[in-house]
Amino acid sequence: MKAVKNINIKYSWIWTMALAMVIGGSACSHDYLDITPTDRVSDAAILGDSVLFEDYVINRYMGIQQTDKEAEGTPPGFGRGFEYALWSSLTDESIYTNDDNTWLIQRGQIAPENTGIAGTFWGRSYRGIRDINYALNHINEVPMSDDLKNRLTGELKFQRAFRYFDLIRNYGKIVLVGDRVYSLEDDFSSTDSLYVRSSIKDCIDYVSKELDDAASLLPIDNSNTNWALGRATKGAALALKSRLLLYAASPLYNVGTWADAAKAAKDVMDLKQYSLYQGGYRNLFLTATNNPEIIFERLYTTGAVHVALEIANGPNGYDGWGGNTPLQNLVDAYEMANGKAITDANSGYDPNNPYLNRDPRFYATILYNGAPYRGDTVWTYTPGGKDSKDGPSNWNTSKTGYYLKKFMNDNLPIVNPWGIAGTQPWIYFRYAEILLNYAEAENEAVGATSDVYSAINLVRERAGMPDLPEGLDQNGMRSAVRYERQIELAFEEQRYYDVRRWKIADEVENEPAYGITVTKSNGKFSYTKMTALSGKAFSDKQYWLPIPREEILASDNKLEQNAGY
Template structure:
């Protein structure tokens, strides 16, 4: 049940730990020893680290929830013009992308998973803060762990408020069942997000050992995005500039754009923060993301989620990202298929099985090896995202100045494209930035915020739904910016108010 009041028992809440500790000298991943933790047994630095690792574990939620299995991609990019489902029209995601939201539970998947992360973060913050300082190697270690927990709670609320608007603001761990909390205002949620992320900024290094660990750059980036949602362009600029000035991250240029998404490159400097998988087994410590983005007869993907042909047609000739987004693909049988003719979409293979160059090298039927298990990450913040936000922010505040051009041209040049033409007006430059972000970041969950930030969400999506030729195109309204509060939550919590979208 997706109850805000959760289970009152601490022991099951603190889970069996099976996740990551990025503590090795080569910045790779190591498995944490499995074990039960309870309030009385949290005594050592290792226990504190395990508590925080358990929060990270919640980002995959068993491999099928939150950032795993396409869940966040469906609920963000899935209702925009950079993400399309082909195949079975009876799937729930089909109703989601067509804005047929009569089912109150159409967006229920992230709710419980995200609050699980929040409650784990609350427990970690309480218990680690209460531990004696002498338990830790030094004060910086304790502060770093508290900073990581704060970052993860801030990220969780950032995701919740983006999907549902104002939500119950729960800042203490659940110790007993009780009446569900009422919704806090959107502004109050953002105040807490800013507090958590600023605390993380104060206590984390710019690089946290691996992009699977919270770090200062990631906190600056998510904070900038939270500020942009509130129209605070100047404050967002400060945070984006801090990432760039740090020099801690850069664009991946050692291989093709597709290779950035290989398992072997999951720790690359371009990836500022991502959800990492150990690929340990089908049900533990892996991410089933890879099953949901490509067709079965290409690489054993379950679904046919890809890029709309309308966006594909805007990609310039010579763009190296065409290696990732393609309409004609080879099949197991040795022939080729046209994805547009077959599924009315273009394949987006950022998360395809063939990117598993560690857990399942090879092509064709070799994709069955270690089926559905991978060490692939789900990027939440990349440096190209930061550069394109830089271009957007500079243009908004100062027009298309040299800094704005430099930022967007770095991304274009990496893709093998020339610089944008000089002399663009402000609105023309905005269009160029949004197009670049759509192509560069498709299926990574940023398009909805981009459209809303520029006040073109309703008009863009209304026209897009009409262009798709759906049987019952919807006129998109401001009410569509927020998904319905899950019916299960409304039924369980008498203090929970619905969203306008619950009345669709």
């Protein structure tokens, strides 16, 4: 993605809202400080050149870097801001082998003073909103065609909606700042509206309206424009609205209707622009172009400075860092290939051969003892397994007995990957999610209709799984939808928010973080479930993140903290 310079600055939210733009100069009147910076582009240049202004808009897809290891070198995007610990490692999907400020969240120890890896959303989002407001306030000053102005306005509204959505799904009630661009000259002591958190409904309604506006201005796709992939389209705006309204109708939010959520998903389906990728579930995540499933993605290019997923998550026996390692909790969730749960006596599950005949998505997502890998085999058994603690680079050995396969390109190097590996896209929205959004919302609205069956069976058929059994009632279909979301969308930053919006996190996240110990004796393997991370815990306050203490203090304690913190 083409981008202009992104500066690494750490500020509390209040001052972030008042900062001069990264493109701007000094507002000070002292002559000895009246120097034209050489490391940035001036406001006048940006507003006088449509090409530079468009570059500025493109750069708003990326957020300010606010933690030391946040995407090292590559500015964070809307979703994956972390190239070490993924958001899956705050859930029952995985743990991060070397912590990376994740364990305290899985152990229920998050606090306003110690937010771990989850502390950047507030400041980063509001910084983005301010930058976007600046552009929206000045776009009419930029010489450009009406067509380009409309498209860029649509992009900016989409970007602002995305930033607000990220705030809502993490904090619930948030501050809506409108189109205001705050500056250091503002009297924050008397600007009480800056500290008032609007109701969740008002926040949802505002973002929904922004997305309607964006969709009306954006092209239906990028094929007939000179835009690069990775920029917003009408489909991207409607896909975000689909996710937003699905959350709004869910028990944690309870401010919207399931019918509205179903319609929002159907609006994306009715565009007739997207379909499920048929080149294999695994290849879906490695294919950035000519992929009909991708609605909105982030691109990485060869030579971009960032930590490649291959080395960050590869097995220690291959000199990988063994980063986000799947939990037994997730492994046990995968059905057998016949569509039956492993707990079903008729499923054919064999605890002595636990990885045989599972949902095909299991093999595309998880590396297990005996899994084929890079022309070899993963061996996590002890004693002697090369991907166990008895192998090389044993400080990176998985604590769960598994390694991550999803997203990894086995044709790219693990050792010395810099500038070569890690080139796969990061997909924010894809068509399978829209189908699952529709199935969930329609089932909750009217029950397990043929349309619900059709949507969910399309996803299962693509994966190589049998259709759902006929005759499911609403409760049965609810369980089926939740299974599909857990498996189909594993490691895609969905599970953390799904178990919260469904209000089942108090059950799911209080389960121990299980792994597997594989022992080899006399040529045979035995499998023993064990606890991979001690102290896993969840309390009701964790349905929302705490607002960082520094933000509360910066508001002179006018900003309301979330309950329980």
